[in-house]
Amino acid sequence: MNRRRPLAACVAAVLLTASLHAQDATQPPPNDKRPVNPDNASTLDAVVVTGIQASIQNSLKAKENADNIIEAISAEDIGKLPDSSIAESLARLSGLATQRVDGRANQISIRGLSPDFAGTTLNGREQATIGENRGVDFDQYPSELISGAAVYKTPDASLIGQGLSGTVDLHTIRPLDLPKRAIAANLRGESTSNGSLNHGTGVGDAGHRASFSYIDQFFDHTLGLAVGFAQLDSPIQEKQYQAWWWSVNNGSQGLAGQPGGPAPTPGMPDNVLSQEGMQLRAKSENQLRNGLMTVLEWAPDDHYHSTLDLYYSTFDQKTFLNGAQWASSPYDNVSYDNVGVTPSQPFPIATSGHIDGLKSILQNDRTREHDKLFSAGWNNQYDFGNGWALNADLSYSMARKRLHDAYLFAGLPGEATSSADFYTPRDYHFPRFTPGVDFADPSVIQFTDPNNYGYDGREEFDHQRDTIKAFRFEVSHPVGWIFSDVNVGVNYSDRKKDKQADVFFAWLNGNGSTQATYVPGFAAPIGPLRGITDLGYGGIGPIVNYDVLGALYSQYYLTQRNGQADWSRNYTVREKVPVAYVKFNIDTTMGEVPLRGNVGVQVVRTDQSSQALQTNGDALVGRIADGVTYTKWLPSLNLSAQIGDRQYLRFGFAKSMARGRIDDEKVATSAGVALVTEGPGTGQVLWSGSGGNPKLKPYIAVGTDLSWEKYFGTASYVAAAVFNKNLLNYIYNETTLDYDFSKYVNDNPTLVPTSPYGSFTMPKNGTGGRMQGLELSGTFEGSLLTRALDGFGVQANFSLTNSTLPVSAVSTIPGSPSTLPGLSRKVANLAFYYEKYGWSVRVAERYRSSFTGEAVALFDQLGYTKVLADKQTDLQIGYAFEQGPMNGLSILLQVNNLTNSPVKTEQISSLPNNEKIGRPLEYDTFGRTVMFGVNYKL
Numbered sequence: 001m002n003r004r005r006p007l008a009a010c011v012a013a014v015l016l017t018a019s020l021h022a023q024d025a026t027q028p029p030p031n032d033k034r035p036v037n038p039d040n041a042s043t044l045d046a047v048v049v050t051g052i053q054a055s056i057q058n059s060l061k062a063k064e065n066a067d068n069i070i071e072a073i074s075a076e077d078i079g080k081l082p083d084s085s086i087a088e089s090l091a092r093l094s095g096l097a098t099q100r101v102d103g104r105a106n107q108i109s110i111r112g113l114s115p116d117f118a119g120t121t122l123n124g125r126e127q128a129t130i131g132e133n134r135g136v137d138f139d140q141y142p143s144e145l146i147s148g149a150a151v152y153k154t155p156d157a158s159l160i161g162q163g164l165s166g167t168v169d170l171h172t173i174r175p176l177d178l179p180k181r182a183i184a185a186n187l188r189g190e191s192t193s194n195g196s197l198n199h200g201t202g203v204g205d206a207g208h209r210a211s212f213s214y215i216d217q218f219f220d221h222t223l224g225l226a227v228g229f230a231q232l233d234s235p236i237q238e239k240q241y242q243a244w245w246w247s248v249n250n251g252s253q254g255l256a257g258q259p260g261g262p263a264p265t266p267g268m269p270d271n272v273l274s275q276e277g278m279q280l281r282a283k284s285e286n287q288l289r290n291g292l293m294t295v296l297e298w299a300p301d302d303h304y305h306s307t308l309d310l311y312y313s314t315f316d317q318k319t320f321l322n323g324a325q326w327a328s329s330p331y332d333n334v335s336y337d338n339v340g341v342t343p344s345q346p347f348p349i350a351t352s353g354h355i356d357g358l359k360s361i362l363q364n365d366r367t368r369e370h371d372k373l374f375s376a377g378w379n380n381q382y383d384f385g386n387g388w389a390l391n392a393d394l395s396y397s398m399a400r401k402r403l404h405d406a407y408l409f410a411g412l413p414g415e416a417t418s419s420a421d422f423y424t425p426r427d428y429h430f431p432r433f434t435p436g437v438d439f440a441d442p443s444v445i446q447f448t449d450p451n452n453y454g455y456d457g458r459e460e461f462d463h464q465r466d467t468i469k470a471f472r473f474e475v476s477h478p479v480g481w482i483f484s485d486v487n488v489g490v491n492y493s494d495r496k497k498d499k500q501a502d503v504f505f506a507w508l509n510g511n512g513s514t515q516a517t518y519v520p521g522f523a524a525p526i527g528p529l530r531g532i533t534d535l536g537y538g539g540i541g542p543i544v545n546y547d548v549l550g551a552l553y554s555q556y557y558l559t560q561r562n563g564q565a566d567w568s569r570n571y572t573v574r575e576k577v578p579v580a581y582v583k584f585n586i587d588t589t590m591g592e593v594p595l596r597g598n599v600g601v602q603v604v605r606t607d608q609s610s611q612a613l614q615t616n617g618d619a620l621v622g623r624i625a626d627g628v629t630y631t632k633w634l635p636s637l638n639l640s641a642q643i644g645d646r647q648y649l650r651f652g653f654a655k656s657m658a659r660g661r662i663d664d665e666k667v668a669t670s671a672g673v674a675l676v677t678e679g680p681g682t683g684q685v686l687w688s689g690s691g692g693n694p695k696l697k698p699y700i701a702v703g704t705d706l707s708w709e710k711y712f713g714t715a716s717y718v719a720a721a722v723f724n725k726n727l728l729n730y731i732y733n734e735t736t737l738d739y740d741f742s743k744y745v746n747d748n749p750t751l752v753p754t755s756p757y758g759s760f761t762m763p764k765n766g767t768g769g770r771m772q773g774l775e776l777s778g779t780f781e782g783s784l785l786t787r788a789l790d791g792f793g794v795q796a797n798f799s800l801t802n803s804t805l806p807v808s809a810v811s812t813i814p815g816s817p818s819t820l821p822g823l824s825r826k827v828a829n830l831a832f833y834y835e836k837y838g839w840s841v842r843v844a845e846r847y848r849s850s851f852t853g854e855a856v857a858l859f860d861q862l863g864y865t866k867v868l869a870d871k872q873t874d875l876q877i878g879y880a881f882e883q884g885p886m887n888g889l890s891i892l893l894q895v896n897n898l899t900n901s902p903v904k905t906e907q908i909s910s911l912p913n914n915e916k917i918g919r920p921l922e923y924d925t926f927g928r929t930v931m932f933g934v935n936y937k938l
Contacts, residue, residue, distance in 0.1 A: 051076045051880065052835045052842060053793070056715040056779055058148070067585070067597050068156055068638045069650050069707050069721065071096070074148040077184070077937060086146055087138040088874070088896075090168065093151060094719070094777035094797035097827045097848040100870065100903060102236050102285060103926025106139050110151065110166035111723070111773055112801035112851070114822025116661055117699070119163030122170045123309055125377050126161035126493065128399035128466040130315075132663040136168075140315060140373055140399075142230035142291040144186055144211035147173050153723075154652030154705050156636050157583040157600030160472065160491050164658035164699045164725075172309060175215045175224030176297045182215040188892070188933025193900070194237035194926065197282035198545055200530030201320040207234040207286070209931070224297040229290075236285040239537050239925045240323070241430050244277030246907065246919040248347055249330050256330060261682060267336030267353075273917070274328075274350040275424050278431065280538040281323030288316040305381040315371035322364045322533040324439060324540055326420075327451065333357050342426050346917065349426050356419045361450045362439060364533075365407040366548035372400045391489075393472040403462035406548055408506065408556075411450025412437065413523030423539075428868075428904050428923050432539035439543035440532050447508055447555065448523040455518070457506030457556060466497040484587035487600075491579040497662050501569040504558040513559045524555055563618035564747060568668040568691065571612040575659070578605045590641065597639040604632045604657065610694040612668035617745035626667045626694040632657050646712060652705035659698040660731040664763040666692035671744045671760070673751050685751045687741040687758025697765045700729040707775075715793065718778040727769035730805070730820070734764040766805070771820065773801035791836030795844075798828045824851045840878040847871045850906075865921060866906040873898040888937045896929040 058074035066072075071093040087105035091098035098105035099115060107115040115135035120127060122141070130137055152159060152167040159167060190207040211230040217223065248254040251270025255261045268274060291313040298306045328334045340352035377395040384390075412418060423432040439445055449456050474489030505513075512518040528550050532542035583600030609627030613620055636654035643649050659665075669691025676684050707721035739760035746753060777797035782789025803820045831844035848870045875898050880890035907921035 051840050051878075052833050053715050053781075056793070056795070060711060060715060060717055060779070062148075062150060064646070064648070064709070064711050064717075066150075067640055068152055069154045069652050069705050071151040071153065072148065075146070077935065085138060086141055086143045086149065086170065089143070090138075090149060090151065091846050092795070092797075092829045092831065092844060094721075094829075095153065095166075095773070095775045095799040095827065096151065097824055098846065100872075101137075101139075103238060103897070103903070103924075104139065104236075106137055107135050108138065108168060109822065109824065109848075110153070110163070110168075111771075111775075111799065112803075112822075112824045112827060113165040113771075113820060116822070117163055117165040117658055119161045119167040119658065120170070121161050121167065122311065122375055122397075123172060123377055123379075124160070124169060125375070125393070125395040125397065125470065126468055126495075127375065128373070128397040128468050128495075130371050130373075130399050130401050130464070130466075132464070132497075132499065133661040134659065139287070139289070140313060140371065141170060141311075142211065142232065142289065142313070144209075144213070144230040145172060145228040145291055145293040145311075146170050154636075154638055154703070155634075155654050155656050156598050156638055157581040157602045157634070158474070158487055158489060159602075160493075160579060162656055162658070164656055164701055172293055172295055172311070173213070173215060173226045173228070174297060174307070175217060175226040175295060176221065176299060178215055178217070178224075181217070182213070183938040184211075184213045184935065185937075186211040186933065186935045188894075188931045190234055190929060190931045192235055192237050192926070193928040193930070194239060196284065197237050197239065198284040198320045198322055198530075198533045200545060201284050203235055203237075203284040203286045203318070203320060205235055205237060207232075209234070209933070222298065222300050224295070226293070226295040226297075228293040231291075232287060232289040234287045236283070236287065237927060238283040238285070239430070240279075240281040240283060241538060241923045242279050242281075243275050243424075243907065243919065243921055244279070244325075244327065245275070245329065246273055246917070247276055247329075248273055249276075253347070255682075262330035265330050265334065265336065267339060268350065269339055269341060269348075271347060272339075272341055272350050273344070273347040273919070276329040277325070277327040278424075278433075279323055279325035280431075280433070280535050280540055281321055281325075282533050282535060283319065283321045285317060285319040290314050303383050303385060305383075307377075307379045309375070309377040309379075311373070311375040313371075313373045315369075315373075317367075317369040317371075319367040319369075320365070320545075321367070322543065322545055323362070324435075324535060324543055325361045325363065326358045327361075328355060328358065332359070344426060350424070351426055352421075352423045354419065354421050357417045358420060358435075359451050360411050360418045360435065360437065360439070362410040362445060362543055363407055364410070364544075364546060364548050365405070367403070367405045369404075370402045372398075374398045387478045387485075389476045391472075391474040391476070393470075395468075395470045395472075397468040397470075399464075399466045401462070401464040403464075404460070405462075406457065406459040406506075406552055408447065408457035408548055408551060409449055409451075409453070410445050410447050410526055410544065412444070413446045413448050414521040428902070428920055430538050430923065434539050439540065442526045442529060442544055445526055445544050446523040447526050447551070448521065452520050455505040456508045456511060456522075457552060458561070459504045459506060459552065459558060461502045463500045464498065466495070468493055468495045470494075479584065482586055482588035482595075483584045485585050487581075487583045487585070489581055491581075493575075493577045493579075495575045495577070496572065497574075498572050499569060499663070499666075501566060503561040503563075503566040505561045506552055506556040506558055509555055509557060513557070527551065562620075564615045564672065565670040567613045567615045567618075567620060568666075568670040571610060571663075571666040571668045571692075573610045573662050573665045573694075574608070576607040579603065586639070594642040595639060597637070599637045601636070602634040604634060606630055606632075606659075606698075608665060608694070608696075610665055610667040610692070612666055612692075615670075617747035619745075624667055628695040628697070630697060632698070632700065644710075647710045648708070650705070650707040650709065652703070652707075655700070655702050657698045657700050660696055660763060664692055664731065665694055665696050667694040668692055669762075671741055671758075673746055673748055673753050673758075675751065684754040686755065687739070687744070687753055688760070689739070689741065689744070689758070690761040693763045696731065696763055697729055699727070699731060701725040701727050701771075713781050713784050716779055716781050716784060719776070721775040723773050723775075725771040727771065727805075728767065730766050730769055731763050732766050732805070733761055735759050735761045769803065769805045769820075771801065771803040771823075773799060775799040791834050793833050793835075795831040795833070796829065799826070801825055801827075822851055824848045838880045838882050840876070840880070842876040843873070844876075845871065845873045866908065866918060868904040868906060870901065870903065871899075872896075872901045890935045890937075892931075892933055892935065894931040896931070897926065898928060900925055900928055902926075 059072040062072035099107040120136040213228040256264040296308040334357040337354040470493040472491040581602040614624040671689030703725040709719040782792030826849040833842040878892040905922040
């Protein structure tokens with residue numbers, strides 16, 4: 001039989017058995033007529049503990065008994081993972097790190113690479129995704145309905161949906177693995193320390209999490225049913241600050257005096273680095289998720305075993321993002337006074353002073369997102385009793401996203417300007433801006449286009465649907481010699497992702513609706529008012545807060561904006577992927593050393609195609625299609641030698657592949673002309689554009705892994721691992737500076753291109769490159785040192801990863817890294833816990849070093865943003881009643897982001913003298929999240 005099934009069962013079933021009364025889990029109930037799997041039975045030893053230690057024990061059992069090099073997590077109890085989300089639990093594993101979205105762990109990086117490099121499956125089945133890439137948003141999967149997960153760092157031939165850095169397989173409950181009925185309920189209140197930033201929106205600082213699980217068995221333990229429901233109603237209050245740009249204005253090193261450059265900025269000292277625009281925004285967001293999981297398991301005899309998995313969730317997210325912003329470049333006709341300068345290299349920094357002539361821009365944004373996920377899988381296993389066994393699996397996964405976004409501008413009417421005193425810290429903190437205008441006064445602030453963008457607002461509707469239909473068939477049979485059995489199988493999947501975006505410009509009633517009829521400075525009274533938005537954390541104080549949609553539909557009218565750049569976001573990508581594989585499972589001895597593992601090969605055929613809208617300038621003229629077909633052979637070898645008592649030396653060698661982002665495979669492109677105001681080409685009108693590549697091939701790597709592991713005690717181990725991946729084929733964004741745009745139509749008649757040539761960015765395949773790493777991990781029980789430390793324990797891991805790419809691949813892009821984008825060189829986790837007499841305490845900290853991420857800088861040029869090191873500390877305190885009338889009840893207090901750790905990014909700016917400098921770009925805080933609640937298990 002396929003050994004992945006017992007491994008998945010180990011992570012899910014062991015903890016569920018442990019979470020009930022202590023009994024020998026190796027012995028099934030007397031009436032259980034399912035076939036007993038020897039691999040599964042070997043892992044289901046008697047476990048008498050629950051909670052944190054049970055979670056560690058069960059995770060280590062899965063890791064120790066695996067043929068591949070894996071990491072694992074298990075729930076502490078039914079509906080109770082060790083952390084508040086799956087992503088946070090996964091991020092505590094060796095070599096894994098989280099990428100925070102809206103302040104929460106939502107995406108996972110394995111071995112320092114971006115989430116795009118990781119594969120994610122649910123019960124072994126690839127999942128459709130909400131985003132335009134393949135990375136799964138783990139917030140879509142309630143932690144209360146997930147019993148555990150295995151992270152495969154080395155693949156084998158039967159692993160479908162594998163990633164380049166690793167594969168995360170989430171597991172749900174298997175009801176027949178429990179000896180009897182189980183009922184569990186969970187309720188937690190939640191609060192964020194940032195308070196309510198946008199008053200009158202209905203998004204406060206309090207929410208809740210609730211879940212209910214019911215597991216039962218019928219007909220002499222041959223039919224099992226598990227039903228789980230989980231609801232998340234969670235607020236997010238985020239304080240945002242972003243610098244628009246940093247540069248040198250005046251003096252011999254500045255923009256002024258350069259060919260095509262601006263006039264000197266009055267009051268700004270020469271050769272001083274200054275901030276040329278900023279924004280402070282307050283974000284209030286509410287996430288409402290309802291998830292329903294059902295598992296029906298049937299084992300009528302010793303031969304047949306059938307499991308039906310169903311998962312459905314809805315995810316509603318409403319966001320209010322309001323803020324103030326202004327531009328202060330040399331082109332914005334501002335002047336300075338009393339400028340304070342802080343010494344720095346290579347240029348001093350203007351950090352304080354007074355600024356006049358500002359065109360203050362107030363932008364209020366209202367976003368509503370509605371997501372639906374549905375997954376169904378039906379697995380059937382039949383054991384003929386003579387060594388032959390069949391496994392057939394049919395699955396369907398669908399993700400649908402509907403997004404409605406609208407924003408409006410407000411500010412001082414006409415040509416009015418404002419002034420402000422400012423303090424900009426040279427390091428990462430919120431600035432202090434004190435404007436000379438009351439932005440909360442509706443008699444002063446009006447609906448208008450304060451910076452002459454050429455429209456008064458914008459509305460967008462996005463629709464996205466991703467579906468995966470898959471079928472898998474496998475046959476297994478005993479072999480002989482050094483092999484226990486062989487698995488031969490085929491898998492076929494058909495994936496289709498559709499994206500549609502409709503964009504409209506909003507015009508104030510009475511204003512024009514085209515560039516020719518538009519009236520600059522046209523203004524109208526603001527309303528209907530909701531209250532205020534609090535920007536006091538940045539010194540600005542309150543600003544007006546109004547009903548964006550109410551104002552949009554009463555004081556504005558819409559015209560369809562869809563131009564070339566918008567049409568390019570409408571596309572379809574389809575992938576038809578037949579896979580064939582053969583895997584020989586090894587079970588032998590090398591002298592006196594037991595040796596197990598697997599060897600095999602996977603053959604992947606991909607028929608990749610894309611359709612998109614074809615444009616001529618902003619005019620829609622038809623559709624365009626393109627694609628590619630390719631075949632990849634992926635051999636693999638995994639060996640595990642037991643070189644001592646619970647001591648293993650593991651070796652993995654495999655060729656693996658991972659397709660690029662789905663939106664990178666689209667056939668759509670967009671292009672336009674713009675006046676270059678900084679850097680090379682200043683003063684010229686140049687073409688620039690970007691697009692996808694429907695002929696894009698996948699990432700290909702040959703990896704070698706070596707791991708030493710020693711297990712001891714009941715929940716202790718140490719491990720050291722090294723790995724190397726040679727990149728045979730990778731994907732990067734290439735910017736060509738002499739791209740011929742003669743086939744494109746210029747849709748901006750006011751700008752005449754200096755040349756038909758310009759820069760064009762698209763994903764390309766490169767060759768060469770390497771990734772290497774070291775991983776150290778361990779878990780230790782204090783009782784192994786002395787009985788006085790019984791109940792205490794520590795978990796720790798550290799990984800160091802390096803990567804190199806050919807310099808020629810990215811040398812034309814300013815600020816380009818020499819490593820893979822998304823790579824964090826260092827990742828570490830440390831957790832201390834205590835669990836005894838019903839009490840449990842855990843303090844955990846995770847760390848991820850800085851990494852370079854791709855971003856689109858000004859003027860649609862590809863740039864890079866450096867995401868600085870991230871460290872987050874969490875606290876968990878609980879008490880479980882172990883006897884008496886309250887037996888089964890437990891209380892829990894959790895504090896996430898205990899130190900209010902911010903998210904910080906750095907901008908790589910190219911100065912006029914071609915020198916590059918890194919300056920603060922974003923500084924966002926999310927506050928602490930406090931959760932308190934109860935769990936009850938019957």
